[in-house]
Amino acid sequence: MxxxxxxxxxxxxxxxxxxxxxxxxxxxxxxxxxxxxxxxxxxxxxxxxxxxxxxxxxxxxxxxxxxxEHLALVCAIVIPPLMVLVFVGIMAIESDYTLLMRQVSFAGGG
Structure with a gap:
């Protein structure tokens, strides 16, 4: 090089x-x-x-x-999308929990 x-x-x-x-x-x-x-x-x-x-x-x-590239630039470009993926995963888990709670709640409240 x-x-x-x-x-x-x-x-x-x-x-x-x-x-x-x-x-x-x-x-x-x-x-x-x-x-x-x-x-x-x-x-x-x-x-x-x-x-x-x-x-x-x-x-x-x-x-x-x-x-x-320098490590700082790589981190500035790579880390934010990775964090978005982590947050999407957390939201997916939370949505499953919310759906389960609604099914339990609405099934008994008939």
Whole structure:
């Protein structure tokens, strides 16, 4: 990398981008295989979400050049969406509890 800066070249090697494209293709193929083998339930959705997050992280790291940024910038961009996911999970758990309480309450109040 230091040699590229010394000679005036900018950017990264084409091999990095080709490798990234190949890895994205493999992850997409794995996501397709999950549907092809007819997995159902929590396993299916867990695998689909895992492949989706891996592809998004790879795109952010290489094509948005986050792998070469300062830690403060990475944290400023990555942590807020992660916190949103945590809060959505908390709300989903709370909604299940609220639904259960309403069913119990309204069933007895007939």
């Amino acid at each position: 230091a040699q590229a800066h010394a000679s005036g070249e900018q950017g990264h090697s084409i091999g990095l981008y080709l490798g990234t494209w190949i890895l994205l293709f493999v992850l997409s193929a794995c996501s397709y295989v999950v549907d092809y083998v007819h997995l159902q339930g929590i396993l299916r959705w867990s695998l689909i979400l895992l492949f989706m997050v891996l592809k998004a992280g790879l795109i952010m790291a290489v094509f948005m050049h986050m792998a070469w």
